Amino acid sequence: DAIREEEVEARLELERAQARLRALEAELTALRLEESRLSAEAARARSELARAEKIYQRQALLIREGATPRLVFQRAEEDYEAARKERDRVEELLTAARERVQAAAAGAEDARRAVADRQEQLDAARSRAESCNLVAPADGIVVRIAKAAGETVEEGFEGLVEIASDWSHLEVEADAPEAYTKRIAPGDAALIVLAELPQGALEAQVKSVSRQQVVVAFTSPTTLVRPGMTAVVRLKLR
Template sequence: MRGKWLLFAGGTLFLAAGGGALTYYLRQKPAKPVQVVATPVLPPGSEVHLTGSIRAVNLVLVPAPLDGVAEEFPVKPGDEVFEGQILGRISNETLKDTAHEAELEVERAQARVNEAESQLIAARLEDSRAAADSSRARIEFQRAERNFQRQQMLNTEGATPRNTYLKAQQDFEAAKKESDTLQALSNTLQDRVQGLIKDIDLAKKTLAEKVQNLDAAKSNLSSSDLLAPVDGLVISIAKSAGEEVQKGTPDLITIATDLSQLELVLEPEPPILKRLKAGQPASVQVAELPGNGLPATVKSVENGKVVIEFSSPSTLIRPGMTAVGTLKLN
């Protein structure tokens, strides 16, 4: 029995030693090298086809004319616009308040002019009546004066009753008093008319100034309207309705003009990029314009991008579309 146990223990030790040796052998055996398949290098003159985005060459930027909040943009990117068309509005509460106050000032100034003119009409009517009364009183005074002078001469000669003389004297004095009073009233009314004329002139001058201020306020307020400076195609709008706008933002709205001159922007892999150069010929294929492609020229190769310039024969081709540029490797 003891011999069996010794035999079993010996076999176990042998197997353990064999397993350890195998493990050691496998660890020491060099790994099989991984084969790297090299990317084939395209020979010079090979054509590559790269997809990119079309952009406009001639751009006009519409800046923000004032600080405020974008109120609305009745146009959107891709819309055709004409010169003078409203592209959007910027709300500025200060300008609105100023324009409203200017309107109130004009209304008050106009009311003062209207009131002064009404007073002038009434004063002229009163002056006309007073002038007529003064003229009548002056005629009565002149008649009473002549009668008094006659009675005075007769009284001196004793050729008229004293009572008649005294009555002529009383009539003369009463007529003189009335004439003087009405003449003074007429003079006062004439001065008032002249004063009202001056008041009206001053009120009208003030009104003109207020109207000028209102026009300026309206002009400032109208500057919140963004107008298209040229005919063209809206490329982008930097803000949305409700967003704050800072005065002077240069590219609030971008408009493309002369869509016959376009560019295609490509971003090839570095190995391809370094085998392209500015000035080399190329072609541009647009799905919307079937054919063999449009002749083009590489404008620049920099900053990881290739820019191809080409002329578009159709208004169907627009900025933002996708196209395929074909170039030959150097």
């Protein structure tokens, strides 16, 4: 459970890091668009300043020679000063925008590294979780589990879980007094009665006989009969 919780937490951390990266990248895109707009505006302001400066210089030359009205000169001077102030204003905005873009780009790069780190942590957590998985070699049902929850399992332990992949050929282990087992031999006919099959008994055959136990083999006609069920064995004594 702790390993699974670690994987879940690592996945949540990755999702949070990815969300932060998306937000920073969106912010960076918006800042770059603003920088581009201000860059174009600054280019226009510089062009307008150059035009106003040329007119102002010409009017300054003419005013010294008395060849232009003072009102026209003053208007050219005012236009030049206004264009210079506008150029300075836009240049300041552009400089600030570029600084914001640089800061946002650095933040996005940090976020990308954080996403990569969180992805590595998630991959490691998944690897640890997968190393704890029990994978069945084939389809089947669990017949026996050798250890209980909380017990220690040593590395290399075999037979932790037994599965039956083919439960059409089954066996029943039946306890019997020694006085009876002496009168039973392998190959003898038997009948298997199961509560899950009320329609009748199943034909079976004695597979082996020990001092107080008889093993009977039979073929199940249905998947309703599963290992672990309780059955009644009927035998004909010799």
